[in-house]
Amino acid sequence: MDVRQPISANGGDWLTKFGDQWKTQTTQIKEKFRDKIEEICLPPDYPTDVPILFVKKEGILEVLNFLKSEPGFEYGFLADITATDEEEEPRFHVVYNLFSQVHKCRIRLKVRVRDGELVPSATAVWKGADWAEREVYDMFGIKFEGHPDLRRILMDNRWVGHPLRKDYPLRGYQVFTEPMPVDPDLLA
Amino acid sequence: MSKDGSVGFLTTRLEDFINWGRKNALWPLPFGTSCCGIEMMASLCSDYDMSRFGAEVVRFSPRQSDLLIVAGIINLKMAPVLKTVYDQMSDPKFVMSFGACASSGGIFNVYSVLQGIDTMIPVDVYVPGCPPAPEGVIHALLRLQEMVAKGETHSQRKLASLKHKTGN
Numbered sequence: 001m002d003v004r005q006p007i008s009a010n011g012g013d014w015l016t017k018f019g020d021q022w023k024t025q026t027t028q029i030k031e032k033f034r035d036k037i038e039e040i041c042l043p044p045d046y047p048t049d050v051p052i053l054f055v056k057k058e059g060i061l062e063v064l065n066f067l068k069s070e071p072g073f074e075y076g077f078l079a080d081i082t083a084t085d086e087e088e089e090p091r092f093h094v095v096y097n098l099f100s101q102v103h104k105c106r107i108r109l110k111v112r113v114r115d116g117e118l119v120p121s122a123t124a125v126w127k128g129a130d131w132a133e134r135e136v137y138d139m140f141g142i143k144f145e146g147h148p149d150l151r152r153i154l155m156d157n158r159w160v161g162h163p164l165r166k167d168y169p170l171r172g173y174q175v176f177t178e179p180m181p182v183d184p185d186l187l188a
Numbered sequence: 189m190s191k192d193g194s195v196g197f198l199t200t201r202l203e204d205f206i207n208w209g210r211k212n213a214l215w216p217l218p219f220g221t222s223c224c225g226i227e228m229m230a231s232l233c234s235d236y237d238m239s240r241f242g243a244e245v246v247r248f249s250p251r252q253s254d255l256l257i258v259a260g261i262i263n264l265k266m267a268p269v270l271k272t273v274y275d276q277m278s279d280p281k282f283v284m285s286f287g288a289c290a291s292s293g294g295i296f297n298v299y300s301v302l303q304g305i306d307t308m309i310p311v312d313v314y315v316p317g318c319p320p321a322p323e324g325v326i327h328a329l330l331r332l333q334e335m336v337a338k339g340e341t342h343s344q345r346k347l348a349s350l351k352h353k354t355g356n
Contacts, residue, residue, distance in 0.1 A: 171298065172299045175302065175307070176268055
């Protein structure tokens with residue numbers, strides 16, 4: 001089986017349902033943010049279930065804001081922020097999954113980031129991006145600029161390294177017998 | 189006293205008598221962290237009814253319980269919590285490692301999971317299975333009762349060796 005075949009989505013054929021809508025939307029975005037969009041991957045030409053926009057790091061907040069509020073788009077719901085370690089330069093992809101409750105469709109934005117680079121925080125657009133970005137920081141060590149409280153969220157405070165990086169050992173256990181100390185910033 | 193009113197008596201060692209009481213009145217603390225916790229509830233409920241063996245008074249405070257049932261996966265972030273709960277229980281205390289995850293990490297041989305709670309606290313009885321059937325749990329409980337009666341558990345052995353050292 002070719003793993004790069006298009007993924008059939010649940011709940012009917014998305015391509016027949018949203019194909020035209022995606023096409024008009026992506027052409028609109030391309031016209032508006034000509035210098036900020038790096039690449040647009042649309043099904044069925046590219047093996048994906050929803051359109052993927054590769055956005056430049058500097059323009060991500062502007063594009064997110066546009067997608068959130070522009071009539072005809074209205075991607076008001078930030079489903080998730082996650083990341084992937086691509087083991088090439090630039091090393092990481094930060095992934096934003098959006099859902100439109102008005103048009104019942106999804107879109108995916110990706111930002112290419114080098115190791116140690118700062119990404120503008122989406123908390124300026126969605127407050128709910130707070131914990132999602134903390135998780136990305138915890139798992140990959142990607143730092144977000146303008147985040148109100150960038151601490152680890154899943155792993156122990158004393159943990160060294162970021163476990164979802166490809167160079168982190170699969171069995172890199174770090175066992176602590178003492179309870180996790182309370183963050184001094186929270187006490188202050 | 190017998191039924192006919194005559195005075196009967198029983199001779200035993202005080203220690204054995206206390207252990208007999210202990211084994212028939214285990215107060216479990218349910219440390220249920222995942223699906224094994226559901227199976228533990230099933231063994232406590234009426235179909236299997238662990239209260240038949242004197243272990244139905246489930247306490248959620250480590251100060252009031254003497255049997256720690258670790259039912260489910262213990263993540264590394266949970267491990268210090270488990271250690272604290274175990275330390276807070278008063279001696280003699282018994283530990284049942286319930287299911288594959290608690291006993292060995294199970295299928296989760298990854299960075300975030302404790303590879304068996306026996307790397308952290310002493311375990312008296314292991315229950316295999318993913319999750320174990322309630323019959324297995326009751327079997328483990330009966331085995332634990334045997335061990336308690338004979339004074340074979342980790343905690344009782346530790347106490348005995350302390351007594352031996354101090355001469356009391």
